[in-house]
Amino acid sequence: MHTPIASQAENTILYEPSLFGKPEQQLFDPDYWLARNVATSIEGGRGQVIFIHDDQRNWVLRHYHRGGFIAKFNQDRYLWQGAEATRSFREWRLLAKLVDLDLPVPIPVAARYVRRGISYQADLITQEIIGAKSLATLLQKASLSPTQWQYIGLTLTRFHSHGVQHADLNAHNIVFDETMTMHLLDFDRGVIRAVNQGWIDQVLQRLLRSLNKLKVQRSIHFNMNDWRQLLTAHHKQLNY
Ligand SMILES: Nc1ncnc2c1ncn2[C@@H]1O[C@H](COP(=O)(O)OP(=O)(O)O)[C@@H](O)[C@H]1O
Ligand SMILES: [Mg+2]
Known part of the structure; x- marks a missing residue:
C-alpha cells in the first residue's frame, strides 16, 4: 500500500493516516505534548524518549541522537543522502515490513526529517508496547x-x-x-x-x-x- 508523505518547507513526514491523522509538525515536538500534560519523558539508550498518552493515542516519540565520539560535537545531525536514506524513513519502512511479516515489533505511526542544506535531523513515532x-x-x-x-x-x-x-x-x-x-x-x-x-x-x-x-x-x-x-x-x- 502507498504511504502518504507530507512536505512543508524543510520538513517532511511519512505517516499512517489511520493512526497519525493530519500530518502536523507540532506532533513531533516534545514540548507540545509535555505542555498538555499527556506526556512523560525518559532517558532512552541515546536520548530523550517521550511517551504520549491521551484518549486517542499511545505513542512513543524518539528523536535520533548520535552515539560515540561524534556525539560530543554533533548531537543529532546526519549527512543528507536523500529522503529514503534518512534514519527515520529507513526505520519506518523496515518496521512496516516487519509488521507485514507478522513479526513482534512496534507499529510505525510517523517518521519525519528536517533538512537543512547537507544535513538533517530525524524523529520517529511508534505505537507504544503497553507495559513493556x-x-x-x-x-x-x-x-x-x-x-x-x-x-x-x-x-x-x-x-x-x-x-x-x-x-x-x-x-x-x-x-x-x-x-x-x-x-x-x-x-x-x-x-x-x-x-x-x-x-x-x-x-x-x-x-x-x-x-x-x-x-x-x-x-x-x-x-x-x-x-x-x-x-x-x-x-x-x-x-x-
Ligand atoms: N514502541 C515502544 N513501546 C514501548 N517502549 C518503547 C517503544 N519504543 C521505545 N521504547 C522505550 O524507549 C527506549 C529507547 O528506545 P529505542 O528505540 O531503544 O532507542 P535508543 O536505544 O536508540 O534510545 C526503549 O529502551 C524503551 O524503553
Ligand atoms: Mg535501544
Missing part, C-alpha cells in the same frame, strides 16, 4: 525459566529466518508486554539481507555481551545455562 519491560529489567528482579529462554531464542529465529538483522540487539531492546509476549525494539540501522550464519552469530554474540555486561554491572539473574537454552532453541528452528 525490558529483558534487562526483568532479569534484575528474577531469573527466567528455561521455557522463557527458549521462547526468546525461537522469537529471534523468526526474525533471522526472514533475514532481519538488528543492528544493536541487547537486553534493553528485547521487551515483554503485560502478557509476557516478546517484542523487539530499536530497528535504527537494521536491514533485511540474505540469511547467513556469519551475521546471525554476530547478532547473538552482541546480545550475549550485553547480558554478560549487565551481570557484572547489575548482577542480573543470568548464566550460561540460560544462554544454552536460548541458543539451542534458536538453532533448532533455523536451517542455514
